[in-house]
Amino acid sequence: MASELRETIPTFGEAGGEEGGAGLTNWSALTGASTxxxxxxxxxxxxxxxxxxxxxxxxxxxxxxAPYVFPRPSDIGSSLLNDFDSFWPHMKVTIRELLVGFSIGASLGIMLAAIITQFPYVEKIVTPYVLLLVTTPMIALVPLLMLNYGFGSTPRYIAVTLAVFPMVMINSATGFRRTDLAKIALARSYGANTLQIFAKIRFPLALPMIIVGLMVGSIFGLLTAVGAEMVGGKNGLGNQLQVYASLIRMAQFWAIILLIALIGVSIYVIFFWIGKRWASWQA
Amino acid sequence: MAQAVGERVGASANGANVAMSIDHVTKYYKTKTGQVHALEDINLQIKQGEFVAIVGPSGCGKSTLLWGMSGLHDLSKGQIVLNGTPVTGPRPEIGMIFQEANLLPWRNLRQNINFPFEIKRKKVGPYEDRINQLLNEVGLAGFENKYPRELSGGMQQRASIVRCLSYDPEVILMDEPFGALDAFTRDEMNLLIQKLWMETGKTIIFVTHNVTEAIFLADRVVVLTPRPGRVAHVFDIDLPRPRTIDETFSPPFIEKVLEIKDTIMTGVYTPRS
CATH class of the missing domain: 1.20.5 (Single alpha-helices involved in coiled-coils or other helix-helix interfaces)
Known part of the structure; x- marks a missing residue:
């Protein structure tokens, strides 16, 4: 793996790979906002x-x-306060779908990115399929998944996993491709083995891009979870949107939109702070 | 010329223990545009505790030679013997200092110094006093929690020196360590290296393209020819220690600089009468 080192003296002071630059731009775009x-x-x-x-x-x-065009903000606010007890079970369903799908998809994405970037040949063959997964809206698969797995949570878990995994993978792969031969040489000069080079050099170097991937992936996961709930099933915030829209109870409808937005913003804030803590060296 | 060098080195090797012996080292490497003949039949013996500088025109393979000594690069022919055993990979007796400080930007200064211990799976505890003393000596005490981007170039390179000396290697290989620093910082670093060398008695092999720096620091200056790198001449530097920056402007010093520069330019040593 460090075989590239056996012949070249690395250029010092810069992480290699054109991807590195793209990573930096992505990163500052997501967390560049000031507090x-x-x-x-x-x-x-x-x-x-x-x-x-x-x-x-x-x-x-x-x-x-008219309320069906846009309800009074005060009505939305009072709905949030008064109806929260009936929203909360559905919110828990959506959050659970997101957490389960995200955990599986993100782990898969990081692992596959770590493995695949070690083998450029495999990477070239696999990349078109990952791109296909990235660009296909996974909500489109939900009717099919429901046919096979029923109206429970399983099709939603699968859809969220499929939405999160390629986003995390493609960004993590960009991170893992940023090899810095000077740093690898440093570790090797102390006798580091392949695993140590991965854990102590390649992984920390990739971490900022992995965090970007996790952030993008989790937001895609939220979109997919809510979308899948709207396609069918009996619970979840997406399902409640359908219910309240059909009853023309727009204050409740908008209250749920705000709850979904709240989940999205929370995700952003969590990853913003994770980025600040674990990737600020890159800024 | 190579023969003459061999005799010289052979004679000096009788005097003290040989730390590192470079025997008939030849190196070819492949690039996108074809094969490069980097080094041709390099022979050199380095005594324990000696300070040897390697200079030469850019692209002469001086860094390639050093990376060969470190065990990070393979050789095409010949061998490098360290403490009686051929070097086939990175060795615990060797510490390397790189061009630029090469600190890990996601670790603070202290964590960077602990890095070799983590890789070697060694406890830092017994070395704690040594590290703190080194930090004091290079003027970095109190900066332990700073990240590399918060330190100046000179401070970063001083940190990398502490990182290298922390685990007490016998032989230190330095690859143009101060090339990226400004002239004043470079003087400061050279004084520091001389001081550390005189205190610790390490064997140091120092690659540089700066002739003044080489003479200031070294017991012997090895001049390589343009590619493929051969040993053009080995200069003994008999100036007393500790040397001062002022001395680098003295006539005998400048005479040496001119002699070595002439050898680098022509690839052949011709004594100036």
């Missing part, structure tokens, strides 16, 4: 939120907008 720090910034944030929601409330009341 509010001063009281003034936080005040500004709150002010804009109040103006936005208040303005919306006033506009809806003033123009007498």
């Amino acid at each position: 509010a720090k001063s009281a003034g910034e936080i005040g500004g944030l709150i002010l804009v939120a109040v103006l936005l929601i208040g303005g919306l409330e006033l506009a809806v009341r003033h123009f007498n907008v």
Whole structure:
């Protein structure tokens, strides 16, 4: 694996591979947003939120907008408070689908990326299929999966896994391709074996891109979980969207949209902090 | 020329223990554009505790030779013998210092220094005092929790020196370690290396393209010819120690610089009367 080292003296001061550059760009795009720090910034944030929601409330009341076009923000808010007990079991279902599918898909994605990037020949053969998985919306498979696995959670787990896995894999592979021969030489000079080089050099070097993959993958997983619930089944936030839309109970509908958004934002925040903690050396 | 060098080296080898012996080392390597003949029949014997500098025109294979000594590169012909055993792979007696500091950016300074111990599965505990003393000596005490990007180039290279000395290797190979540093920082680093060498008595082999640096540091300066690299001449540097930066501007020193530069340019040693 370190055989490339036996003949070349590495170029120092830069991680190899054109992919490295792309990785950096991706990374800063996802976590480059700054966090509010001063009281003034936080005040500004709150002010804009109040103006936005208040303005919306006033506009809806003033123009007498029909609830099926857009309900009053205050109604959405009271629905969130009053109906949360009936939303929560469904939210748990969606979160569980996401966690199960994400865990399986992400583990598969990282493992396969780690293995496949060690063999450029295999990588070339496998890449078209991974691309196919990346570009195919996995929700499209849900009717088929339901035919085979029924209306329970299984087809959703499978769909989420299939959505998460290629996203994590393709980004992780970009990370694992960033070989830095100088760092590998350093480890080898201390007598490191292949496993140590992987654990202590290749993996940490790939970690920022793996985190990007996990973030993108988890958001795709959420989309797929909600989509799969909308296709069929008896529970989950996606299913509840269908139910409330058919009853034209738009305050509840929008409350659920907000809950889904809340899950999405939480995912972003979690990975933002993971990135800050484990990948800030790259920034 | 190669024969003359062999005699010289043979004579000096009787005086002290030979740490490393380079016997008929030849190296070819393949590139995308074809085969490169990097080194041709290099013979050299390095005594224990000796400071040897290797200089030569760029592309002469001086780094290739050093990487061969480290066991990181294979040789095409010949062998390198360290403490009586041929070098076939990285050896625990060797410590390497690279071009640029080559610190791991995801580890802080202390974790970088612990890195060799992790790879060697050795406990840091018994070396704790040694490491702290080294950190003090190179002026990095108090920076243990800093990440490489928070340190200057000179500080990074000093950290890499501590990392190398931390586990107490017998032979230190340095591959153009200060090439990326500014002139003042380079002077500072050379004084530090001289001090550490005089205190520890390590065997140091130092590749550089800077002739002044080579003379300042070394007991012997080995000049290689352009590719394929052969030994053009080995210069003895008899200047007393510790040497100072001021001395590098003295007439005898400059005379040596010119002599060595002339040898690098022509590939042949012609004494200046």
